[in-house]
Amino acid sequence: MDDTETTAGPRPVEEVTVSGPGGDLVVVGVSWAEVDAGAGLTAKLRSREGETWSGWTDLEITAPVSAAEAHEEMRGGTEPLAVMDADEIEVTLAGAPGTLPTDPELVVVDPGQSAADANVPVGEAPLGQSSAGAATGAFAVGATNAVPKIYSRADWGADESLRTWKPQIGTVTGVVVHHTAGANGYTAEAVPGIIRGIYTYHAKSLGWGDVGYNVIVDAYGRAWEGRSGGLTTAVVAAHAKGVNSTTFGISVMGNFDKIPVPDAAFRTVAQVIAWKFAVHGITTAGTAIGVDGKAMKRVVGHRDVGNTACPGAYFYPRLGELTELVDDYQVLLPDDLNLTSGGVTRIGGADRYATAAATSRFAFPAADTVFITTGTQYADALSAGPAAVKLGAPILLVQRAAIPMTVHQELQRLRPSRIYVLGGPAAVADSVVTELMAYAGVTRLAGSDRYQTSAAVGRAGWGSAQTVYLASGQDFADGLAGGAAAAAGGAPLYVTPGNLLTHSVKAELQRLGPNQVVLLGGEGALNGGVAEAVQQTLPGARVTRLAGSDRYDTAATIAGATWPNGSGVAFLATGTDFADALSGVPAAGVAAAPVLLTRPACLPRRASEVLGGLAPTVIAVFGGTGAVKTSALNDVC
Incomplete structure (x- = not known):
C-alpha cells in the first residue's frame, strides 16, 4: 500500500436519529428544511414491536421539484414508507460532516378510517374490470382489457380539504415510472389507507399540496388516481425534478429493489401508459422532452432523470419490456377513443x-x-x-x-x-x-x-x-x-x-x-x-x-x-x-x-x-x- 491508502481511512460520517410512536398502520417519512438534500445523504428506518426491533430498511431521498418549481412552504424529505404493527419507529440520517439537513422531523401519518375502505375490490380483478361491489369511479371505462380502470380519488377516500395545490396544465410527451419504495407485504384492503397516508405526507409534510404522482398502481393490479385535476388532462405533478411539466408520473406501491414487480401491477402500468399516451396523441415512438429540454425516451425510470435507484433493481431492467407491452395495448385500444383533440x-x-x-x-x-x-x-x-x-x-x-x-x-x-x-x-x-x-x-x-x-x-x-x-x-x-x-x-x-x-x-x-x-x-x-x-x-x-x-x-x-x-x-x-x-x-x-x-x-x-x-x-x-x-x-x- 502507498501512504495515501494507509492514512486516508474511511470517510467520516455524521448521523442524526429521529424517533416516535408507531401504530397498527402508519405511513412514515422524515422531512427537513432544505428542498434538496445534500449529496450522499442516506436514510434508514427500523421499527419496534414489543421488545423486538426489525432490521433496517433504506428510505429513498425524494427530489420531486427543481429550484424553479419550489416554493417557500416545501420541505425536502424521504419517500414515505408504510409501517404496520409498530410500537416505536426510528430513522437515522447519515452524511458527510456538515451535510446533514437541518430541522429533521419524523412524520408519522395515521390514515385513519374512511367509508372508501369498504367499497374497493379486495382481490385481483381481470384487467379493465371491477370486482363485485367495487366502487365505480369516474374513470371506470373498462370496455376492453386495453383500457384501464382507474379508481378515483373518492374511491381511496381523499380528504380534499388537505389539497392546497391549484391544478396546472403542462404537456404529456412521456412517462416517468416510479416505485413508492414502501413495504411489499401490504394487503389489498390496506391500499386506500396507505394512499391516504402518502397523500397527507406529500401534501402537508413536504408542502407539495397534493399527491406527487399522477397515478398509483398497487400490487393487485389496481390503478388509482393520484394528483387532482383530471386523468385525461396533462396535469403537472411533483414526481421528477425538471420534467414534471412534460411527463406524467406513475408509481407502483412497493420496493422493487427487494422483490420483482408483480405481474398484475406490471400489466396495469402498461395499460395506463398506453391509454394515457393515446389520449395525448403520442406513441412510444419518438422522444420526450427531458431535463433542460433534452430529448429522452418516451418511457423512462425515475433514475434516468434523477439521482435515485427508483424504480428499483428488479423493475428498471424491465422498462424495455414495458415499452413493448405499451405498444401492444395501444393496438388494442377501441377506435372511438379520441386521439386527436388532446385530453x-x-x-x-x-x-x-x-x-x-x-x-x-x-x-x-x-x-x-x-x-x-x-x-x-x-x-x-x-x-x-x-x-x-x-x-x-x-x-x-x-x-x-x-x-x-x-x-x-x-x-x-x-x-x-x-x-x-x-x-x-x-x-x-x-x-x-x-x-x-x-x-x-x-x-x-x-x-x-x-x-x-x-x-x-x-x-x-x-x-x-x-x-x-x-x-x-x-x-x-x-x-x-x-x-x-x-x-x-x-x-x-x-x-x-x-x-x-x-x-x-x-x-x-x-x-x-x-x-x-x-x-x-x-x-x-x-x-x-x-x-x-x-x-x-x-x-x-x-x-x-x-x-x-x-x-x-x-x-x-x-x-x-x-x-x-x-x-x-x-x-x-x-x-x-x-x-x-x-x-x-x-x-x-x-x-x-x-x-x-x-x-x-x-x-x-x-x-x-x-x-x-x-x-x-x-x-x-x-x-x-x-x-x-x-x-x-x-x-x-
Whole structure:
C-alpha cells in the first residue's frame, strides 16, 4: 500500500436519529428544511414491536421539484414508507460532516378510517374490470382489457380539504415510472389507507399540496388516481425534478429493489401508459422532452432523470419490456377513443348546483372568498366571473330560498373567511344569507337592478383598470364568453342595456378611467349608441368590438382574439343555458383559458375552427351529457 491508502481511512460520517410512536398502520417519512438534500445523504428506518426491533430498511431521498418549481412552504424529505404493527419507529440520517439537513422531523401519518375502505375490490380483478361491489369511479371505462380502470380519488377516500395545490396544465410527451419504495407485504384492503397516508405526507409534510404522482398502481393490479385535476388532462405533478411539466408520473406501491414487480401491477402500468399516451396523441415512438429540454425516451425510470435507484433493481431492467407491452395495448385500444383533440375531461354533476360545486373543486383547492348567486337567473352574476378570479374565488349557485346539499359540502371543504352574495333578496333570500353566516362573514353586492349590481361587483374588485369589458345585460351568452377574456386580462366586466349606457356603469367607467373599452357582441347586443356614449364618457379611450354572427360565433371570435398564440386548455359550455358557464368562468380564469359555447349535440363550425387554432392539450367540458352531449366533441354543425 502507498501512504495515501494507509492514512486516508474511511470517510467520516455524521448521523442524526429521529424517533416516535408507531401504530397498527402508519405511513412514515422524515422531512427537513432544505428542498434538496445534500449529496450522499442516506436514510434508514427500523421499527419496534414489543421488545423486538426489525432490521433496517433504506428510505429513498425524494427530489420531486427543481429550484424553479419550489416554493417557500416545501420541505425536502424521504419517500414515505408504510409501517404496520409498530410500537416505536426510528430513522437515522447519515452524511458527510456538515451535510446533514437541518430541522429533521419524523412524520408519522395515521390514515385513519374512511367509508372508501369498504367499497374497493379486495382481490385481483381481470384487467379493465371491477370486482363485485367495487366502487365505480369516474374513470371506470373498462370496455376492453386495453383500457384501464382507474379508481378515483373518492374511491381511496381523499380528504380534499388537505389539497392546497391549484391544478396546472403542462404537456404529456412521456412517462416517468416510479416505485413508492414502501413495504411489499401490504394487503389489498390496506391500499386506500396507505394512499391516504402518502397523500397527507406529500401534501402537508413536504408542502407539495397534493399527491406527487399522477397515478398509483398497487400490487393487485389496481390503478388509482393520484394528483387532482383530471386523468385525461396533462396535469403537472411533483414526481421528477425538471420534467414534471412534460411527463406524467406513475408509481407502483412497493420496493422493487427487494422483490420483482408483480405481474398484475406490471400489466396495469402498461395499460395506463398506453391509454394515457393515446389520449395525448403520442406513441412510444419518438422522444420526450427531458431535463433542460433534452430529448429522452418516451418511457423512462425515475433514475434516468434523477439521482435515485427508483424504480428499483428488479423493475428498471424491465422498462424495455414495458415499452413493448405499451405498444401492444395501444393496438388494442377501441377506435372511438379520441386521439386527436388532446385530453377531454368533463366537469359536471347531477344538476347545475352540483356542477358548480364540481367546478369549484376542480379549480380551487382552497379559497378564502366565495361568490354565491342564484341558479335560476344570470343577470346578477355576469360581472362576477372576472371579479371572482381577481379575488381567488369560485362561484357557487343556490336556490332562492335554499342551499343545495352539494353547496353545503363545498363550503365545508373550502372554509372561506368571506362570502359575497350577488343580488338582493328577490334573487337570494335573507334566510339563505343567514345560513351562509354559519360559514363566514357575508356581504351583499346588490343594487336596485342588474346594472347597479354589476357596478357594485366592479367596486368590490377594482380600484383601477386599463381595460374594461361591456356586455349586454339582456342576454347571458356574450358576457360569459367575454368573462373568461376579461379574467385572463385582469379586467372587469360590466353589463348595460343594449341601447344605452346606464348611469351606474358610466360612473364606474369614470372612476376607473380605462384606456380601452371592449364591447362584446354585435349591434344587436350593444348598439352604436352604447359605443358613442362610452366614447363621450372616455374621450381618450379606444373603443373596440368583438362580435360574430351569433353567440357561438361571438364566443369563438373572443377566444381567437384573446388567445392568438393558442391555449393549453379550452373550456366548452352549452350556449343554450347560462348556469354551467356562469360557475365555469372562474375556473377558466384560473387557467387563463377561453370559454367556447357549443350547441348541445354539435360544435358550431366557427367554434371548431378556433378550437383547432388554439390547439389545446386538454378540453374541459362544463356540465353532464344532458348539457353537452359527447357528439358535440366530434360533430361539427
